[in-house]
Amino acid sequence: MRKAIFVGIVTLATTFGSYAQDLEQVKKTIDAEKFSEARKSLKNLVSTAPDKGRNYFYLGQVYLALEKQDSAKIYFEKGKGVKDAGHLNYIGLAHVDLIYGNKTSAQNNIAMAMQNAKKKDTEEQIFIARAYLNQENPEYSKAIEAGKKGIASDPKSALAYLALGDAYFADKNTNDAYAAYRNAYDLDNTLLRAKLQLAMITRNARAYNESIKAINEVITMDPNYGPAHRELAETYFAWGYNETAKYQENTAKALEEYRKYMSLTDTSVDSRMRYADFLIITKDWKALEAEATMIQKMDKVNPRIYRYLGYAYIETGRPDAAIQAFNEFFAKADKRKIKGRDYLYLAKAKLASAMDANGVITNKTKFDESVVDLQKAAELDTKLSVEFSEIGVKLYKQKAYFEAAKLLDLAIKNPASKSFALDNYYYGNCILFGSIDKTPEQKATLTVEFEKANAAYAEVIKASPKTQDAYLNKGKLNRVHGTDASKLLAVADYEGYVKVVTEKGEAELSKEAVKKNLLDAYQFIGSSYAATDKVKAIAAFEEAKKLDPTNKYVSESLEVLKK
Structure with a gap:
């Protein structure tokens, strides 16, 4: 979300401010993503010109770009009563409302802002568009509508076209996004953001060479334009991620470009944390640990440091240290900022701590705790199913069948997962192989598991009707279950197996x-x-x-x- 927020800040100050001279430099600083410097400058402007509402508003926008919503809200609240453009701060408050899911309050704040807007309300519509766009569950249609209203208010506003392009781009409407960005750049060929976004459309089409060429054109126009180097870093990484043969080479280039981006922006705690986030994406765990340790020396109270350390420790084989780091993180972090992946990594740490050197689970309490953490991860982010799958399959191959089933049960809660059918097959096998040697009394306690395993095999058959082993193992499962009803199911399962192999x-x-x-x-x-x-x-x-x-x-x- 951070990237899209600050895109909208670019050059608005000079376009709309009656005190453009001071905000002109702040605008350039923000566009260069030197947020710490911009924050200091804006705090000074708030102090020296407290009657200017845009000072508070842009300071709030910088805090939003840094994902510090509570700090942003403080300045929006202070600025909303200021006579000169104070109404813009109601849009800032609406943005915070949308981030926290308070839609009714957001609508009220937008209404308050528009009551005081002038007839030419391009600036307001641009930021309304960004508020709808930059939240957990973006409202693309409303963002697009606001972008169009901004253009209607001022058809020559490059920034309005930029905002509309971002809304289309986020909504995966690349054709209209391209047209909007092109219009923005044609109206103002100093608007490097628009040209950079055109390169991003190319990158999303996996035309990496062309995208890199386009980004380098931006760098040629301004070698010190930091955001271009950041996008170049992300493009190299995306290329390496999607083409395994180029992963090492392009990841190295990505990190080099990101370090260049850092040198052109700032080395503040906020900037270093952005770099740490990128190190997580590139999976450079040793570098992440080193960076987190450096950040900790600069800021001993920021809870995100413990997140970084936790990620690094588990990936470098120190699960107990990772558990300690995550416990610190969860104790100190804003609960609204805890991610599903945080619980996933805590679960990985506990799972590793629960196993011996041979991968055998020796600490059931730690294992059960890891499952609870994985359930929390699944609730926060269903896209993590591939991670649950990998852990579950690993346990399955170690013949820890019922333990593996708990992990795979989480994986199959996401039908959109690419491994959905295979995860269902493994889940069914876990119950089959785990229950074969159980006593009748023990099997009687597994009724729910037998039902879920049957349903899992059925999903495999639905997805791939010619997968004969799904019929065969489903039949075996129902024989192992051993009830009169399950034996009848087994007959149909075996008949399905006979039919499929005969047809082959x-x-x-x-x-x-x-x-x-x-x-x-x-x-x-x-x-x-x-x-x-x-x-x-x-x-x-x-x-x-x-x-x-x-x-x-x-x-x-x-x-x-x-x-």
Whole structure:
């Protein structure tokens, strides 16, 4: 969210301010993403010109860019009563409301702002657009509507087109976003943000060479334009992430460009934390630990430091230190700023602490705590399902079946996951293999697990009807369950297996493993129909006899059925 917020701040000061001389320099500082410097300058302006509402408003916007909503709100509250452009601060308050999900209050604050707006309300509409855009659940249509109103108010406003472009871009409407950015740049060819955003559209299409070329054109126009180096860093990383062969080379280039970005912006705590965030993305854990340690020397109270240390410690093999760091983070952080990934990494640390050197779970309490943390992670971010899947599959391969099932159960809560079908298959297998040796009394306590495993196999079959092992293992599961109802399900499952492998033809039927499974399936089907449908029972045993003519059980069953 941070990036999109400060995009909207660019050059507005000189466009709308009656005291442009002071804000002109602040504008350049903000556009260069030197937020600490901008904050100091704006605090000075608030002190020396307390009657100017835009001073408070832009200071609040800088705090929003730094994700310090409470500090932003303080200045918006102070600025809303100022006579000169104080009404803008109501839009700032609306933005804070939207971030915290207070939509009714946001609407009221926007209404208050518009009551005092002039007929030409381009500036207001631009920031209204950004408020709708830069929140946890963006309201794209409202952002687009506000952007269009800003253009209607001033058709020559490059900034209004920039805001509209950002709204379209966030809504994945690249054609209209491109047109809006192009219009913005045509209206003001000093607006490097617009040209940079055009390169971002190219990057999103994975045309990385073209995107890098376009970003370098911006750098040629202004070699000291820090944001271009940041975008270049992110482009190199995206290229490496999506093309494994280029990962090492391009990640190194990405880090080099990000360090250049840092040198062109500032080395404040806020800037260093942005760098730390990028180190997490690039998974440079040793560098993250070093950076977090440096930040800690500069700011001993910021809870984000403990997040960085926790991430670094678990990835460098120190789970107990990671647990301690995360405990500090959770105790001190604003609960609204805790992410699903924070709980995920705490869970990873506890899970690692719960295992011995061979990966065997030796501390059940720590393991159970890790599952609780993973559940919290899933509640906050369903996209983390791939992480739950990886941990679950690792436990599955170590034959910790019921433990793995708890993790995979979280993974399959996200049907949009790319591994959804496979995760369901592993979940079903966990219950099957974990319950085979259980006593009848123990199986009786697993009714819910058997039902969920059946449903999991059904999802696999739904996604891939030709996956024969899903039918086979579902049949085995229902035999292991052993109730009258589950045995009936097993018959249908085995019949499904027979149908699928038969349709695949001789190449499949000739495989020894398939022959063995078919023999087992036909014997179960035959024995299940023996008391209710002799014709089907005989047919099944006849097929079994073809596979194993010397099988005593099959021969004796046929003899009895044909009397």
